[in-house]
Amino acid sequence: MRWFVRGDIDGFFALALDNLVQLLLIDGLCRFVLGFSEELVYGRILPGVALSLVVGNLFYAYQARKLAEATGRDDVCALPYGINTVSLFAHVFLVMLPAKLAAQAAGADDATAADLAWKAGLVACLGSGLIEFAGAFVAEKLRKYTPRAALLSTLSGIALGFISLGFLFRTFAHPLVGLSTLAVILLAFFGGVRFKGGLSGGMIALTLGTALAW
Template sequence: MEKQLSWWEPGDLNGFFGLGTNVLVNLMILTTLLKYVIGIPDGVLFGTILPAIGLMLFLGNIYYALMARRLAEREGRNDVTALPSGPSVPHMFFVVFLVMLPIKVSTKSWEAAWAAGLIWVFVEGIVLFLGAFIGPTIRKLAPRAALLGTLAG
């Protein structure tokens, strides 16, 4: 008899609030950096940027949850989890202080700094896309300990 897959397991509520709290704090940090370091006006920050991030978080996490569900169905497992999606604080500091701030200082324009940030994210997306094709090869060649090193901190 095949095991019935569920949409909710013990520990999921804990994970939900853990991810939610993490994302909330990360968004507060991002908002502070963009407002006070880069000088993005409130109308753009709260009217365009944060709603777009909210939509991305919703769609991205739904997509990952559906991918996890598909894997669970294919393998008949109830212990599959979705990869949480959301803004990363170290990445935020990198982009704000090493990409956007130098442009802001040299041009005195938050728009130019914002454009530099968008260009950075676009280039990063291309690198990630290309990495999807070489990732399986790297995974086969690299020792498991090397791949798990970033998780250890």
């Protein structure tokens, strides 16, 4: 099995850019919505996220390698591991922010309330992880007997409402940057256009967008 193919370049830039946006989102929500200190955000939260991304992607790569060996295929691609945007918003606005407000209402100072909110988020992450672990034993049966449209409808609705619309508005707010990079993505991934020198569409879009923004 080949360890590296041309498509990995596009995959790398797509996953790296997506996780970069998520890290910036975590930074903004933690500091400006939850009021966390920079020491907590940059000393514990973001390093923990970075470590999970490294470990998660390495484990997914290991799983892909084992699947390739078991099936004798040489075209197995590892799943991308990243931050769940929906869970991020849910943990911030449905767990951590209410916990902070409740602590402040009980008379806690801002620092103590922020610390309690962070700990509440950790407990929520552990709880959701246990639920996902338990669901792994029945997921295949659910997938087998449930129509795919029913499985994906909620996910697609959340993706459109919470993820896509914000970036769509930004695209038209800065049309030179947004539409130019969108054109490159459409040409590369849907139009089948091959750029000179074997350059990946994702790298070109990222470079072009950065240059135009500056």
